[in-house]
Amino acid sequence: MSIAAVIAGAGSGTRLGANMPKALVPLGGVPLLVHAIRGMNAAGVDDVVVTIPAGNAVREEFDKALAAGGVSARLVVGGVTRQGSVANGLAAVTSDFVLIHDAARALTPVAVIDRVRVALEAGYDAVVPALPVTDTIKEVGDRRAGVVGPEAAGGGDAAGSGVVVEPVVATLERSRLRAMQTPQGFRTELVREAHRAGRERGADELSAAPDDAALVEAMGHEVVLVEGSPEAMKVTTAWDLAVAEMLLEKRGR
Numbered sequence: 001m002s003i004a005a006v007i008a009g010a011g012s013g014t015r016l017g018a019n020m021p022k023a024l025v026p027l028g029g030v031p032l033l034v035h036a037i038r039g040m041n042a043a044g045v046d047d048v049v050v051t052i053p054a055g056n057a058v059r060e061e062f063d064k065a066l067a068a069g070g071v072s073a074r075l076v077v078g079g080v081t082r083q084g085s086v087a088n089g090l091a092a093v094t095s096d097f098v099l100i101h102d103a104a105r106a107l108t109p110v111a112v113i114d115r116v117r118v119a120l121e122a123g124y125d126a127v128v129p130a131l132p133v134t135d136t137i138k139e140v141g142d143r144r145a146g147v148v149g150p151e152a153a154g155g156g157d158a159a160g161s162g163v164v165v166e167p168v169v170a171t172l173e174r175s176r177l178r179a180m181q182t183p184q185g186f187r188t189e190l191v192r193e194a195h196r197a198g199r200e201r202g203a204d205e206l207s208a209a210p211d212d213a214a215l216v217e218a219m220g221h222e223v224v225l226v227e228g229s230p231e232a233m234k235v236t237t238a239w240d241l242a243v244a245e246m247l248l249e250k251r252g253r
């Protein structure tokens with residue numbers, strides 16, 4: 001079975017707050033993206049398409065980072081949202097199956113990639129690694145109940161300094177909840193069709209699909225889960241990066 005990877009790496013990393021695209025942020029001295037590509041290569045996936053931000057200078061930075069890391073990939077300019085970026089990446093894929101991954105999930109173990117692949121080989125055509133949720137999850141209402149505390153009462157910038165109080169509308173049944181990870185594996189034509197069908201959603205963050213599987217689900221097609229790993233964590237904030245540094249240290253780099 002022919003398989004390729006699309007790694008979404010065109011994000012800016014606003015929540016991380018680094019002064020470079022998040023995919024190039026070093027983890028143990030090596031860019032997140034290089035770790036992610038090495039993971040794919042270690043799992044036997046060598047045809048890798050990476051989405052990157054637009055601009056010649058950025059492209060050169062990515063080229064340099066990949067060369068220094070001893071990895072190769074086909075670079076494609078991404079979109080305004082992750083969904084738009086993945087759609088651009090998928091246009092460059094020619095294999096029967098595709099693994100759609102986040103550069104931000106740099107330390108995803110090979111075992112997770114293997115599990116997704118095994119399920120694809122067994123005939124499932126939309127496969128997502130996932131973990132059971134360990135916290136109790138509650139749904140909140142549309143509007144916050146209020147802002148309390150001395151600074152809120154003082155009439156200052158309440159949103160920034162007071163204590164925000166949110167109303168709970170439901171407690172979800174935890175045993176049925178799972179947290180989604182990547183790489184998400186698909187029959188290429190299926191996920192391309194799902195992206196085509198949901199294309200309008202990808203124009204802005206508010207409407208964009210939270211993951212690729214959601215677009216497949218929206219077509220009424222079955223999506224199945226396999227076991228993920230805590231090590232496939234997504235580096236979103238400075239806290240996550242610090243945790244990833246510890247994980248890498250523990251692995252012995």
Ligand SMILES: Nc1ccn([C@@H]2O[C@H](COP(=O)(O)OP(=O)(O)OP(=O)(O)O)[C@@H](O)[C@H]2O)c(=O)n1
Pocket residue numbers: 007008009010011012013014015016022023051078079080081082083085086102103104105234235236
């Ligand atoms: N327009 C976008 C936005 C995100 N991504 C990629 O999608 C993955 C998951 O996105 P996220 O972690 O939210 O990254 P950012 O969008 O960079 O983060 P932020 O929202 O903090 O800016 C990342 O590997 C990111 O590079 C992408 O390819 N194109």
Ligand SMILES: C[C@](O)(CO)[C@H](O)COP(=O)(O)O
Pocket residue numbers: 082102179180181182210211212234
């Ligand atoms: C695709 C994903 O990693 C699955 O958990 C996640 O939904 C990406 O979300 P983000 O808001 O683009 O970081």
